[in-house]
Amino acid sequence: MLAGRCLCGAVHYAVADEFGYALNCHCGDCRRATGSAFKPFAGIERHKLSITRGEDQLMVHGEKDAGDLHCGKCGSLLFSVVREGLFVHVTLGTLTDTPRIRPSAHIFVGSKAPWFTITDDLPQYEGHVVDTRPRGDRT
Template identity: 35%
Template sequence: MTLSGECFCGEIKYRVEGPLRDARSCHCSRCRKAFSSQAYAYALVEPDHFNWVSGKHLLTSYIGGQGFGLQFCSKCGSTLCGIYNNEIHGITLGCLNEDPEIEIGRHIYVGSKASWEIIPDGAPQYQEGAPQNA
């Protein structure tokens, strides 16, 4: 499977050569702020399956605690991917150009979701992070 993605302004483009896995939506207050939304939709990707096609020089990174961070376009602000210890960890599903043929498999941190959000049925919901075996 080959997928492509890009930021809102189209200056940064990437390609994924391989399947995505473990799609999830996080509803915590930190993700609401990071993504300016009620939650984020994110899937894991193998770092060696991911390549920047253009605009890498426009990337800005925010690294939080424990080595986790986000990379986004410094021009339009689109959050494109997550990183862990300076390696691609996963991608935001909203920036994909094609159908990733994956569905959200779990909703995490629903215990701190916005009071105005209604989470659709269909995927397991966890008050905090999902258990290790989920």
């Protein structure tokens, strides 16, 4: 199990180191939610994550089965509930332990911040990774 927490320490969680995928999302919503150029996240089945401290401090933006869960004290974005409530996208920056997985691609680069340059060799997708081919493979 991996440990994670918010900035102020009011909310802690544990998640299995069994992520199915990890991506860097550049969409406007993820940029605004994190205050950064992109959101690095890893996806896993929801039942493999548990809140170990501060469940009463969670703030839900959206709906509990389709929204972002933040610490209600410091505002840290901990994870997003997606795919009809069955999966979570854990923000990699909130993990205190190191996961085995690493992001494998950049998604939604069609709306990335114009002031940010992607400098790694990971594939880049205009939209979601399942919706389109890598940027360099389009004709």
